[in-house]
Amino acid sequence: MDLTGKTALVTGGTMGIGGAIATELARRGADLAIVARNLGAEANEVKQVVEQAGRKCLLIQGDMAIATECARVVEETANHFGRLDVLVHNAGGPAFGKTEDVTPELWEHTMALHVSANFYLIKAALPHLRKQSEGAILMISSSAGVRGVPGAIAYATAKGALPQMARCYARDLADDNIRVNVVAPGVIRTRFHKDMPAERKEHNLKHRIPLHREGTAEQVADVALFLITNDYITGETVVIDGGLTSRIA
Template identity: 35%
Template sequence: MTETTAANGTPCAIVTGATSGIGAAIASALAAEGYALLLVGRREAAGQAMADKFRAQGVEAAFHAADLSDTTAPEAVVQAANAAFGRVDVLINNAGILIQGTAEDTTDADWNRVMDINLNSVFRLSRAVLPALRAQGGGAIVNIASDWALVGAKGALAYAVSKAAVAQLTRCMALDHAHEGIRVNAVCPGDTDTPMLAAGLTGAARAQRVAEYGAAIPMGRIGTPEDIAGVAAFLVSDAARYMTGTLIPVDGGASAD
């Protein structure tokens, strides 16, 4: 269990981008640790099916459909968690999009869309959840950034800049709220086997591209969603109770190379 468990019920975690990839793996990891889950995403059918699956396993779970680029969405997400479970203990800011391109290739619309989802929604949802975390005497926010928040990236300008900003948001919020028992950390994944990776490729073409990515990583493979989920679950656990403001690369050594 976690440091945020209190006498008034099961601890609740909000997970954004929860219906596939890293978000789904994090939700499963937190369910195994005894959390109630508010799953947040845009794909309602997939989200409801996922919540049903968790409930069939005895896990308290609900789905809330939201486009996090909507400035009203964060308050609605927190309200949904409070309505379903009466509390919030953990926020996992995982939702994100990747639009590739150099500065010349990136339109204003592309730039704004990436910033709205990858950065602005993280800021707004983190801000919105603070009163609920205080009500529990503290809690944990984990932002899913990228190893491109730590090193330069080629051909993914908007994405890399948005994730670097998430890294700085993590540090600043950690300092602002440490005295309240609210810890803010970030996981920085490298190439991970999710639908976002090698988007548009299928079958043998995708397998070849994934193998090429893996060959360039010191550990010889790309990450799995479970690799990332394990670190996120650690960061919200009591084992990480003295950690805040950290950026943890989970990239097979790529950012150290």
């Protein structure tokens, strides 16, 4: 898939993995609509990088845990650029706690933000994607969705739903030449893991991650761009975690 002149919508695209994916898409020739719940200095910094790459950038405020907001940001993107070719749902957040600690509100919000948002974004995006000769959808899962994680029942369950969701969509949308894939990062050097206790981080690096180091947002963006641009891959999940999920002990 040649991204030159295409339009991509990236949720949670103002920092970390989402910001890295957005800027890499721009460097490959795409115009960007970047969605975030809060638009501030970081959003403007990403917008500047996109525009320095010679591409257009639209910043949209939106909460992807709300179904109507998902539909609105898609329509704003399509109306502004006149097309939509790539959809990346990266917006998310941590949700820790064992069953007895997870409130109904936290459970519902986690499912809405990580699972339902993909459904509502894709539902709104399909009419626009189908107008093009090809399209690409990328979901951001996690190594937590590949292997069991203690103390994160809501988050791990939500992220674990995405590979199956992508496989179903890949079958449904193949005749439209719309590909659907998933990238599942492990411990990545972003704000998401910044507040991890030092002792837990040291344990991860020494005993859980075979490569003994964190990944970077740019490394995840490399995988994301591969899945978006390779037009013979659909329904797949690529894990990028330094070998974390390959361990059995």
